[in-house]
Amino acid sequence: MSKTMWRADLNPTLRPVVSDVVRQHVEQAAFLWAQRDTLMMAELPDLKAVAGVDKRLEANLDALRIAGSAGWPFILAAYEDFPQKGELFLFTWFAIEQADRKRIAEAVELGRQSENGRGVVGALIWHKPQTIGPLVRDWIGAQDAFQRFLGASACMGHKVDPKQMLARLVCDPDTRVRAVALRLAGTLRRTDLVAEIAACLDDIDEPPRLWACWALAELGSGDLATAGLRKVAVAGGPEAMIALRAAIKAAPDKDVRAWLVELLKSPETAPLAVRGSGMLGDRGLLHWLIRQMRVPALAAPAGAAFLELFTEAREDGRLFSIESSLLGQAFADHFDGDPPFLPVADNVKDWAKERNLLD
Known part of the structure; x- marks a missing residue:
């Protein structure tokens, strides 16, 4: 059997596709992005290693750009066989690359069903802001909480300021949206939102409380945040290192060193x-x-x-x-x-x- 597959129904240009080669690019792209994501989750990411992965990943994505819509059967099969974050990234990235609204909607639903939607968010961050701009503008004010989360996460990934919308997102009814919005407010140095951020110190959920403390530390209001940050750091949960770093930044050096000396005693x-x-x-x-x-x-x-x-x-x-x-x-x-x-x-x-x- 010939390894060349013609997909006239998916590719009106009748571009010939070598199945084994395209499949390999799909598998490599999904694997490499998952590897990159894992590397970036480290407390101290090895940015040199990440840069090396990025070059290999982009080479495989370029090959899929060349394959065009004929790559879809392989991407769908990969996700069906192994529905993990790397495959979800590739599904979403390709849907956006192809400007395929139907597939983008499917990617959103797959992201909603996944544990944290990292693959969808990763694809939004990988694309240029102008490419995803229309999607983000639709999502960030949507009634659907997951779409708002994706919109806020895309802004965070690209460090784009949603202006007056950010004040609404900081007070969003959804926990994940609030957490991302608070992190974005701190990253963008939105000092005009200090009062709204400080109000989140009493949030009923821990992620927004942490990111409210973190944002206040970034905005120079560490006196409001230090106690909360130290509490999260000492508790030793998954965000302990984020809280520790922010707590050290939030207080004067002399106070920080005295606190660390106390911690050393136990x-x-x-x-x-x-x-x-x-x-x-x-x-x-x-x-x-x-x-x-x-x-x-x-x-x-x-x-x-x-x-x-x-x-x-x-x-x-x-x-x-x-x-x-x-x-x-x-x-x-x-x-x-x-x-x-x-x-x-x-x-x-x-x-x-x-x-x-x-x-």
């Missing part, structure tokens, strides 16, 4: 304090961080703090390991012989000495 909160030290921007803490790397319970946050202060260290493959023989017996015992990827304190010390960082 085994439960000491890892948070060690991680927070890297957010201070003080490279003079390196010697202290190396000491924390020798403590199994504190090594991971010490390593993350180190990489934040010395981003160039990512390039040296000697500095982190999963090998107990390199980390030491205390790590083997603490992690039952299976330690995670952790800094090797001696190697980090040698690296720092080579660069005269431990004077």
Whole structure:
């Protein structure tokens, strides 16, 4: 059987499509965007790695642009076989690329049924603002909460100010919409909305409360937000690092350091304090961080703090390991012989000495 498939019903130009090649581009594009999304969710994303993924992803998307509407059967089959975020991204991206209103509506419904709609939001962010502008303008004031969420998320992804609409979104009845709108207000430095944002500190749902605190910290009203941010950070939930970073930004340096010292006194909160030290921007803490790397319970946050202060260290493959023989017996015992990827304190010390960082 020929590998060439003609799809005259989907492609009026009768462009020949090599099925195996198009299928491979579909699979690669979905995989690469999912990989990119996962990388970007890291507390400290490796932007160099992300840039490499982006180049490969765009190459595969270009191939699908060339295939045109004949790519649809492969995209639909991929989503049917594996309805995950990468496949949803590709479905949505292609629907927008093709300006196919019917497929765009289907993508919205698929996003609504997914856990968080990340694939749909990712596709909106990948396209240029002028391409998605008509969709966003329709959605952002829609009666449907999920469409408003998509519209607000697109604005957030492209850092576009919806002007007077943002005040309405900050007070939206939908939790997800409020959370995104509050984050957008802080990102855009909308100081005219401080009163509306402050009112959200008493929101019945935690995500809007967190993002209200975060936005106030961004807007220079950290005195209103510090207590809430510290509470979320210490609670240790999925947004703890966001809250920790904002809490450190919200208060004077002297107060922040005093708070971190208090956290260090408890085994439960000491890892948070060690991680927070890297957010201070003080490279003079390196010697202290190396000491924390020798403590199994504190090594991971010490390593993350180190990489934040010395981003160039990512390039040296000697500095982190999963090998107990390199980390030491205390790590083997603490992690039952299976330690995670952790800094090797001696190697980090040698690296720092080579660069005269431990004077």
